[in-house]
Amino acid sequence: MMRGILYGVGLGPGAADLMTLRALDCLRKVDCIILPRKDEKSLSVSWHIARETVGPIPGQERLSLNFPMSRDPKVTSHAWNIAIKEIKDRIFAGKSVAFISLGDPFIYSSFIYLYEHAQKSWPEIEIKVIPGVSSITAAPIAAGIPIADGQERIAIIPAVYNKDDLRTIIRMFDTILLMKASSVMSEIIEILESEGLLDKSVYVASATMDKEQIVTDIRDIKGKRGMYFSMVVIAKKNHSGVLFGNGEKKE
Amino acid sequence: MMRGILYGVGLGPGAADLMTLRALDCLRKVDCIILPRKDEKSLSVSWHIARETVGPIPGQERLSLNFPMSRDPKVTSHAWNIAIKEIKDRIFAGKSVAFISLGDPFIYSSFIYLYEHAQKSWPEIEIKVIPGVSSITAAPIAAGIPIADGQERIAIIPAVYNKDDLRTIIRMFDTILLMKASSVMSEIIEILESEGLLDKSVYVASATMDKEQIVTDIRDIKGKRGMYFSMVVIAKKNHSGVLFGNGEKKE
Numbered sequence: 319m320m321r322g323i324l325y326g327v328g329l330g331p332g333a334a335d336l337m338t339l340r341a342l343d344c345l346r347k348v349d350c351i352i353l354p355r356k357d358e359k360s361l362s363v364s365w366h367i368a369r370e371t372v373g374p375i376p377g378q379e380r381l382s383l384n385f386p387m388s389r390d391p392k393v394t395s396h397a398w399n400i401a402i403k404e405i406k407d408r409i410f411a412g413k414s415v416a417f418i419s420l421g422d423p424f425i426y427s428s429f430i431y432l433y434e435h436a437q438k439s440w441p442e443i444e445i446k447v448i449p450g451v452s453s454i455t456a457a458p459i460a461a462g463i464p465i466a467d468g469q470e471r472i473a474i475i476p477a478v479y480n481k482d483d484l485r486t487i488i489r490m491f492d493t494i495l496l497m498k499a500s501s502v503m504s505e506i507i508e509i510l511e512s513e514g515l516l517d518k519s520v521y522v523a524s525a526t527m528d529k530e531q532i533v534t535d536i537r538d539i540k541g542k543r544g545m546y547f548s549m550v551v552i553a554k555k556n557h558s559g560v561l562f563g564n565g566e567k568k569e
Numbered sequence: 570m571m572r573g574i575l576y577g578v579g580l581g582p583g584a585a586d587l588m589t590l591r592a593l594d595c596l597r598k599v600d601c602i603i604l605p606r607k608d609e610k611s612l613s614v615s616w617h618i619a620r621e622t623v624g625p626i627p628g629q630e631r632l633s634l635n636f637p638m639s640r641d642p643k644v645t646s647h648a649w650n651i652a653i654k655e656i657k658d659r660i661f662a663g664k665s666v667a668f669i670s671l672g673d674p675f676i677y678s679s680f681i682y683l684y685e686h687a688q689k690s691w692p693e694i695e696i697k698v699i700p701g702v703s704s705i706t707a708a709p710i711a712a713g714i715p716i717a718d719g720q721e722r723i724a725i726i727p728a729v730y731n732k733d734d735l736r737t738i739i740r741m742f743d744t745i746l747l748m749k750a751s752s753v754m755s756e757i758i759e760i761l762e763s764e765g766l767l768d769k770s771v772y773v774a775s776a777t778m779d780k781e782q783i784v785t786d787i788r789d790i791k792g793k794r795g796m797y798f799s800m801v802v803i804a805k806k807n808h809s810g811v812l813f814g815n816g817e818k819k820e
Contacts, residue, residue, distance in 0.1 A: 328702075330700075334590075336699075336700065338581065338589055339587070339588055339593065340586040371590070422702075422716075423710070424706055426718060430718045433715060437713075448587075449587065449702045449777075450706075451673075452702075452705070455579075455700045455701075463675075464681040464685070465676045469729050471730075471738075472723075473724050473725075474717070487741065490734065490737070
């Protein structure tokens with residue numbers, strides 16, 4: 319039986335023109351694009367980004383599949399079983415299938431689970447992953463904060479952590495990105511205040527999208543239910559670097 | 570006097586088609602592209618990536634400028650003074666100038682220093698930064714290592730550090746990226762061996778470029794003088810995540 323290719327395609331952080339040439343080319347050529355969405359009632363956020371740029375492709379299938387945001391294994395397993403079957407059917411019928419991810423497919427993306435499943439269960443198929451611009455750099459750029467130069471260290475931390483750990487990490491690193499920060503903003507503010515870093519922290523939500531939001535006094539976020547695609551960027555150092563001879567750099 | 574715009578343009582990790590649509594559009598429209606190179610004898614690595622895709626643009630200036638890889642402030646300051654003057658002359662004559670960076674302009678890139686200088690010294694000009702695909706995700710993708718899912722933490726560390734720090738960081742994080750690792754490979758191997766992580770570490774150089782190199786037994790690198798665009802990816806966790814209900818994810 320002929321077998322197709324599974325593509326994981328990074329779409330970039332949100333603005334349509336931050337897609338790569340390779341991603342666009344792939345999305346125009348594959349037999350099927352999987353449009354991940356939360357549930358039947360939701361539109362696919364990632365497809366919303368790519369849709370207009372990709373345009374209509376005669377004969378191409380666009381298949382919406384549900385990936386519920388739940389930590390209940392019954393809920394997620396059920397949805398994933400359906401998704402995996404739909405994708406497998408197509409790949410083993412010789413079709414190429416692209417799974418689209420906001421940002422990069424290998425960083426906090428559902429594609430990672432599909433990739434691991436495919437590697438384990440379908441070792442005979444080819445998998446290609448197309449990297450994308452991640453919010454890890456797009457959000458600091460939106461906020462005008464160079465993420466790291468020279469010898470600076472970067473820590474990227476999902477919102478769930480214990481406070482002592484976060485304190486240690488903040489002290490050891492130059493730039494700290496707190497992902498999905500909205501739900502624990504009060505704790506974050508408390509720690510940053512006690513470390514004297516409130517002035518060096520910026521809240522960024524939906525970077526590069528229409529609804530992009532930059533809040534330079536993060537205390538303004540406290541108590542508000544934030545957006546899902548949000549991040550607190552803590553940049554401790556006053557940048558100066560190579561002009562004064564203490565940096566190393568790439569070209 | 571009319572003033573132009575300064576662009577910082579991320580070209581992605583090395584493969585020409587990993588440039589974004591926005592980067593390509595910008596490079597085709599600006600009056601001048603700055604081609605950064607190490608010295609008079611070198612070609613611009615970043616221009617080598619973009620050159621063919623951008624193609625010839627009548628009337629566009631392409632200006633090579635030297636950015637020496639030195640930590641001697643006399644050497645770097647001299648080169649930077651020349652570069653800053655050339656760029657300023659054009660911007661204050663109303664021209665748009667694009668400074669190209671491998672990867673992303675805000676992560677370990679020379680553009681950061683130009684950005685900070687421009688912000689401080691030329692507050693009246695407009696600066697636009699176009700993010701790019703960074704080796705931070707492109708290298709793990711090349712090695713087939715999902716960088717982080719669910720609640721995993723990522724640390725990005727330049728090669729210079731003290732050993733105790735690195736040990737602490739390795740214990741606190743799930744995925745650790747050691748940048749520009751080649752020069753300190755013996756130390757890295759020693760630490761990873763004592764932490765039982767040699768099997769979970771991969772050396773990646775020049776990800777997505779023609780000369781891409783993936784070494785799964787990093788002991789093979791020991792003693793060899795490695796490439797500049799190299800990284801050791803340490804991924805501690807055996808990925809499993811959302812299929813078993815312990816992950817959180819973006820769409």
